[in-house]
Amino acid sequence: MTLYTRFAAHLDAALDDLTLAGTLPEGLDRRNVTVEPPRDATHGDLATNAAMVLAKPAGTNPRALAEAIAAELRTLDGVVEVAVAGPGFINLRLTDDTWRDEIAAIEAAGADYGRSTLGEGVSVNIEYVSANPTGPMHMGHCRGAVVGDALASLLEFAGHRVIREYYVNDAGGQVDVLARSAHLRYREALGEDVGTIPEGLYPGEYLIAVGQELAREYGDRFAIADEGEWLALFRTRAVAAMLVMIREDLALLGIHHDLFSSEAELQAAGKPEAAEAELRARDLIYDGVLDAPKGELPDDWEPVELPLFRSTQFGDDQDRPIKKSNGQWTYFGADLAYHFQKAQSADQLIDIWGADHAGTVKRIVAAVAALTGGETRFDVKLVQMVRLLRDGEPVKMSKRSGNFVTLADVVREVGKDVVRFTMLTRRADAQMDFDFAKVVEASKDNPVFYVQYAHARIRSLHRRAAEAGIAAGNHDLSLLETDELALMKFAAQFPRVVETAALAREPHRIAFYLYDLAAAFHAQWNVGNDRPERRFLVVENPEATRARLALAAAIGQIIHNGLAIMGVVAAEEMK
Numbered sequence: 001m002t003l004y005t006r007f008a009a010h011l012d013a014a015l016d017d018l019t020l021a022g023t024l025p026e027g028l029d030r031r032n033v034t035v036e037p038p039r040d041a042t043h044g045d046l047a048t049n050a051a052m053v054l055a056k057p058a059g060t061n062p063r064a065l066a067e068a069i070a071a072e073l074r075t076l077d078g079v080v081e082v083a084v085a086g087p088g089f090i091n092l093r094l095t096d097d098t099w100r101d102e103i104a105a106i107e108a109a110g111a112d113y114g115r116s117t118l119g120e121g122v123s124v125n126i127e128y129v130s131a132n133p134t135g136p137m138h139m140g141h142c143r144g145a146v147v148g149d150a151l152a153s154l155l156e157f158a159g160h161r162v163i164r165e166y167y168v169n170d171a172g173g174q175v176d177v178l179a180r181s182a183h184l185r186y187r188e189a190l191g192e193d194v195g196t197i198p199e200g201l202y203p204g205e206y207l208i209a210v211g212q213e214l215a216r217e218y219g220d221r222f223a224i225a226d227e228g229e230w231l232a233l234f235r236t237r238a239v240a241a242m243l244v245m246i247r248e249d250l251a252l253l254g255i256h257h258d259l260f261s262s263e264a265e266l267q268a269a270g271k272p273e274a275a276e277a278e279l280r281a282r283d284l285i286y287d288g289v290l291d292a293p294k295g296e297l298p299d300d301w302e303p304v305e306l307p308l309f310r311s312t313q314f315g316d317d318q319d320r321p322i323k324k325s326n327g328q329w330t331y332f333g334a335d336l337a338y339h340f341q342k343a344q345s346a347d348q349l350i351d352i353w354g355a356d357h358a359g360t361v362k363r364i365v366a367a368v369a370a371l372t373g374g375e376t377r378f379d380v381k382l383v384q385m386v387r388l389l390r391d392g393e394p395v396k397m398s399k400r401s402g403n404f405v406t407l408a409d410v411v412r413e414v415g416k417d418v419v420r421f422t423m424l425t426r427r428a429d430a431q432m433d434f435d436f437a438k439v440v441e442a443s444k445d446n447p448v449f450y451v452q453y454a455h456a457r458i459r460s461l462h463r464r465a466a467e468a469g470i471a472a473g474n475h476d477l478s479l480l481e482t483d484e485l486a487l488m489k490f491a492a493q494f495p496r497v498v499e500t501a502a503l504a505r506e507p508h509r510i511a512f513y514l515y516d517l518a519a520a521f522h523a524q525w526n527v528g529n530d531r532p533e534r535r536f537l538v539v540e541n542p543e544a545t546r547a548r549l550a551l552a553a554a555i556g557q558i559i560h561n562g563l564a565i566m567g568v569v570a571a572e573e574m575k
Contacts, residue, residue, distance in 0.1 A: 002114075002495035003102055007046055007076075007092070008035045014072035015050065023068050024058050037493060044083065044091035045098075045489055051088035062088030099488040100477040106491070106554040114495045114561050118502060119160030125346035126152045129250065129257075130167040133242040134178045135204055137249035137407040140354075143432065144383040145407075146423035146567070148352040149255045150507035151381070153565045158502035163346055164257045167338060170239045171263040172331075178202060178242070179235035183222070185211025186234070190220055210241045252411045253420060254567050261341075263334060272329050272337035275371065276307065276322060284310050284370050290321065309336070314366030332360070336367045339378075343368065348377040350505060355382045355429065379505050383428045389435040414440055417568045421448040424511040424566055442574075444522075447515045451559060452571040454518035457525065458556035459572050461536050465549055468539045472553065475546040483527075484551060490520050494558045498565075507566065514562045521555050 001009070011033070018024045033054065038047035051066035058065065066088040073082045073092060081093040106113045128148020131141045152162045169175075181202040188194045189212040197203035214222075214237060222230040243260065250256070266272070279285040289303045306321040309332075322333030329337075342349055349368065353361075361380045368378040388395035388405055395405050411419055414436065422439050425447050426432050442449050462472060494513065501509035528535030536548045560570040 003098070003105075003492045004035055004046075004496045010073065010076055011035055011048055011050060011069075014069055015054075017072055018068055023060075023065075024054065028054055028057055030054070036496070037489075038091055041489075043085065044081070044093040046092040046094065048090045048092075051084075051090060055088065066090050096480075096482055096485055099485040099492070100480065102488050102492045103477055103480075103550055103554045106557050107550065110557060111561060111564070113557060114157065114498045116158040116495065116499050116502070118158045118499050119155060122159075122348060123161040123163065123346045124155055124348045124350060125163045125165055125342045126155070126350045126352070127165045127167055127342070128152075128352035129246075129255070130169065131246065132169050132172075132174050133239045133246065134174055134202060135242060136206055136245050139386060139388055139405050139407055139410055139434070142253070142407050142410070142419065143386050143423045143428070144352045144354060145250060145253060145255055146420050147381065147383055147428045147507060149253070150420070150424055150510075150566050151350065151352070151505060153567060154498070154502050154507045154510065157565050158498055160348075160502075163259065165259040165261060165342070166257040168239070168243065168260055168262045168264075170235075171267055171334065175235050175239055176231065178207075178238045179231050180227075182207050182210045182214065182234050182238040183230060186214045186218075187211075187223055189215035190223055192223070206245065207238070210238055213237075213241075249407050252408055253416055261338070263338070266338055266341065267329065267334065271341055272322070272333055275337040275340040276333075278340070279309065279370060282370070284313070285322065286310065288319070291318070309363075309367060309370070311363045311366040314369050316362045316366050320363050332363060332367075335360075335364055336371070339364065339368050340371045343372050343376050346376075349379070351378075351380045352428075353380055353382055355384045358382055381428055381505060384431050386423070386432045386434050389433055391437075410434075417452075417571075418448050420567050421451070421511065421563075424508045425515075427506070427508055444519075447511065449574075450522075451511075451514045451518045451563070453574055454521050455556055455559045455563070456571040456574040458521075458552045458559075461552055462549060465537050465545060468537070470537075470539070470542045470545050470549070472546065472549045475550045476543060477547055477550060479544050479547040480551060484524065484548070487520055487524055487551060487555060490517055491555055491558050494562065510562050510565050514559055517555065517558065517562075521552075 012030070015024060015028075015030065015033075019026060019028075030050075030053075033048065033050045035046055035048050038044055048069075050069055051062045055062035055065045063084065066084040070082040070084055070090055073079060073090070078095050078098040079092055080095050083091050083093075085091055109115075126148055128151075129137075129141060129145045131137060137145070149164070152164050156162045177200065181197075184194050184197065184201060185207045188208070214234065222234075276285055285307055287305050288308045289305055290308070292303070304325045306325065307323050308319040308321055311320045312318060320332050321330055322336060324330055339349065351364075361382070365378055365380065368376060372378075388410075418439050422434060423432075438446060439448060440446075442453075444450050465472070494517075497509060497513045501507060525536065532538070533541070536545070536552055538545050556570075563570045
């Protein structure tokens with residue numbers, strides 16, 4: 001139990017006592033009652049909105065209720081002061097020993113400090129990356145990959161059972177283009193001069209090896225054969241080769257999926273038909289005609305009866321076709337079936353999509369609500385593109401042209417940890433620049449460096465203390481002064497940050513918190529620049545040093561745990 005959950009339990013018990021005494025009526029909804037840090041640290045250590053939330057349904061004055069709750073909280077061990085502020089906010093100030101106890105709690109929990117049972121018994125399917133299997137991963141895919149993977153780790157840390165899934169879009173026209181591009185490289189491997197790659201095919205050199213392998217295996221069997229004889233085979237082989245490449249690229253980022261689900265296999269198994277039958281049985285699919293496009297009609301437009309999903313019943317602005325006029329499934333129809341399949345094996349679904357898919361969110365959310373009867377929580381997290389900069393100039397990332405920056409190139413240049421941390425330094429739905437110079441800059445303005453430096457500084461501190469003959473342990477934490485313990489007030493928020501980030505599905509909150517914690521640690525370190533006796537390592541005062549080593553170790557442990565959620569290795573030293 002963390003400090004915040006412990007005091008939340010104390011508050012709950014106080015409210016129970018007030019209910020028994022008749023001050024509060026039975027059955028009040030307490031879900032919006034919180035225990036959190038006050039917005040202004042000068043007001044205290046903890047704050048609760050209990051009186052503000054409960055006064056109206058209880059039919060009482062919030063200030064009067066706050067005074068009654070405060071009276072109950074003043075009896076708690078570890079509480080120095082309880083004050084009522086404004087219209088009914090309650091602020092608590094805790095003893096220094098409470099924060100010393102938190103150092104011991106972090107030491108005891110180690111890598112498990114901050115873990116939560118919030119998601120206990122809940123399974124979550126997170127689908128992320130899912131780039132078309134038409135080439136290696138480029139930096140356009142990187143941010144969604146990192147956000148999805150960090151979110152998966154965050155939810156696991158918060159107690160959920162997580163399924164990491166990659167949806168292979170291998171049933172669309174783009175994989176036919178890939179197969180034709182591979183056939184061109186196959187002919188090239190047989191000795192044909194193919195010249196300039198025709199417009200509309202993928203010119204990337206990554207397909208040369210695919211063509212060579214096909215040439216070794218099949219000789220010239222398909223060199224002049226009709227497309228119908230080789231298209232399906234080349235499509236299968238090219239997609240398989242691209243997936244090997246994609247897995248290798250993702251592994252460079254430390255990303256591994258539990259499932260790779262094939263759109264082609266899903267359709268071959270009749271999943272879209274099953275989803276359609278399910279929805280027709282509920283009268284959620286009907287045969288109808290779409291409204292004509294607004295404005296001037298195209299010359300080839302004509303009204304056609306199509307199977308339509310009643311997405312307007314779930315907040316969409318129009319009903320959506322699940323099939324095209326030629327009988328093929330629309331993207332929406334295939335996605336509907338895919339999500340129906342996912343919902344069979346998970347309690348909650350999360351999709352990580354590029355911001356260019358924003359227009360389809362409402363309809364797929366509607367479909368999942370319909371298919372699951374509204375019982376499956378479904379979130380779509382939109383991720384904005386990253387603009388790559390080198391020497392202040394944008395770097396182009398076009399896969400079709402073959403002139404693009406691969407994810408592997410960037411990871412090899414700046415390192416996995418730099419890439420992953422940087423991708424989490426802004427909200428996923430905010431624009432981001434990735435400047436090759438700035439992400440490796442050794443300055444406070446570079447969050448990656450600043451947080452890593454804090455951990456490395458702590459590890460160095462322990463090594464230097466050991467060299468001076470001062471081993472960690474056997475510490476007397478009463479030697480820590482109030483201003484030093486202020487670090488613990490911030491550090492103790494980590495479990496709460498984990499839970500709030502998991503509930504919001506926002507792993508960037510961990511990065512933000514770690515930066516602020518690192519800043520607080522560096523500030524405390526710098527106190528020793530002006531006051532040598534307040535340094536973390538004072539050889540002449542081993543007792544104070546051991547207490548400060550325990551404090552530093554607690555901060556280091558939290559940085560380590562937070563970075564692990566982000567998929568980043570905590571630096572032992574900085575060169």
